[in-house]
Amino acid sequence: MAINWFPGHMHKARKEIKKVMPQMDLIIEVLDARIPFSSENPLVPSLRGDTPLIKVLNKRDLADPEITERWQQWLEKERGVRAITLTHNQRGEALDILKLAEEMTPDHDRQKSALRVMILGIPNVGKSTIINTLAGRPVAKTGNEPAVTRAQQAIKLPGNVLLYDTPGFLWPKLSPEACGYRLAITGAIRSAVLDFEDVALFEADYLLExxxxxxxxxxxxxxxxxxxxxxxxxxxxxxxxxxRGGIPDLHKVAEVLLNEFRSGTLGRISLETPEMVEREARIAAEEQAHKAAEQEARGKGTGKKKGGGNKR
Ligand SMILES: Nc1nc2c(ncn2[C@@H]2O[C@H](COP(=O)(O)OP(=O)(O)O)[C@@H](O)[C@H]2O)c(=O)[nH]1
Ligand SMILES: [Mg+2]
Known part of the structure; x- marks a missing residue:
């Protein structure tokens, strides 16, 4: 997929997160409830280690409630992971995250030291909104923030919790290819990167089904x-x-399809289910195995493998 995240930023973010993550008592990963798989950051599973993780399925108001429930159960199959849903302007519910955090860190004595919690997620999932709700005041800029956030600062929360915002900028999953389209439909990836009408066509096909x-x-x-x-x-x-000439204006149609999805005008819609992503992962693995086998066969058949492959 032709999306270029700046390798320099990716490298820097990975390094910083690798450094701070071990100092955290708990991680909150914010996901878009409409795409809980595609909106995960691919770094988290490999860097988390044993740190407890709360996955927040945010923007619940826009997602299909029945599918969101299935996602919660599916995500919680992973060790040390709890999944909850959230929507904006629900301070009580947002504070429930902190109660859950307490439950998940039974050995931590908060009288003695603050609970260090890191919040992370790809752009546009609603991190800043949640931080502000938790803090009860506007401490984080929402909406069009620059891609790279400033050096992290801890925010003091009730119950002796220190909340750390993500250092750097987290990129989304870019494969399988369907992830890119779903991210584009929600607006997480700017539409200039993928062809606007292609994205709407992907949405149209999915909605019909x-x-x-x-x-x-x-x-x-x-x-x-x-x-x-x-x-x-x-x-x-x-x-x-x-x-002109009476042909359908597909650009305008694409605008309508995408805007009406993003605003929730079309209804509460989820773009992926656990079964779908399991199937896609299976297909991708099969394709890879097939490719590897083909390459292997070609190498043997011609004996012309590059780099002295015959010397082994
Ligand atoms: N419908 C809906 N929109 C939300 C919700 N939470 C955040 N948003 C909107 O999503 C956009 C991105 O939010 P922001 O907090 O800046 O995301 P961040 O990039 O992860 O920090 C903003 O326009 C928010 O108003 C929610 O629960 N429901
Ligand atoms: Mg933000």
């Missing part, structure tokens, strides 16, 4: 089109979006 009734109702379609392209054409027709 997973939420046909929502699509039918929202766009007033008597009959459901067969595929995403058909749906985009049908929306152009319904909304009278035509470019």
């Amino acid at each position: 997973a939420y046909p009734e929502l699509v039918r109702m929202r766009y007033g379609l008597a009959e459901l089109p067969e595929d995403g392209i058909g749906l985009m054409d049908a929306i152009a027709e319904k909304r009278r979006f035509f470019a």
Whole structure:
């Protein structure tokens, strides 16, 4: 996938997190409830070690409640992980995160020393919003913040908790390819990186399969089109979006599909389920094995393997 995260930033963030993570008593990873798998940062599993981890499925208001519940159970299969859901402006519920943190660190005496908690997550999942809710005042900038955050500062929270914001900037999962599309649909990856109309087409195909009734109702379609392209054409027709020469204005349709998804106008929609990502991982592993086998066979067949492969 043609997305370039600056290798320098990635390297720096990894180094800093590797340094501070062992000093933390607990980690909070904020995820987008609509894409709990795609919005994970790939660094966390490898750097966490034994540190307890709370996964917050945020923006619950936008996600499909039944699927979010399945995700919670699925995520909690991992050792030392608890998953909770959250939505903005719920201070009471946000403070429940701290209660859960206490439960998960039974050996830590908070009378003696503060509980050190690190909050992390890829851009746009709602970290700053949660930090502000927990602090009860605007300590973190929300919305369009610069990609690289400043040196971390701890925020004092009730119950002798010190909350550390993520140093550096965390990049999202970029493979399998579907992750990139789902991140783009939610707006986590700027649409300039992927082709705007391709992203909307991916969404249209998925909506038809997973939420046909929502699509039918929202766009007033008597009959459901067969595929995403058909749906985009049908929306152009319904909304009278035509470019010169009377051809469907797919850019405008893409805008509508993406905006109405992001604002929740289309309804509460999840873009992935545990079963979907398990299947995708299986397919990716099979493809890789297949490729490796092919390469192996080619190498043997011609005996022309580069780099003196025959010397082994
Ligand atoms: N619908 C919805 N939007 C949210 C929620 N939490 C945050 N947002 C919005 O998501 C955007 C990114 O939030 P921000 O806290 O800046 O994310 P950060 O980049 O992870 O720090 C902002 O426009 C927030 O208003 C939520 O629970 N529901
Ligand atoms: Mg932020």
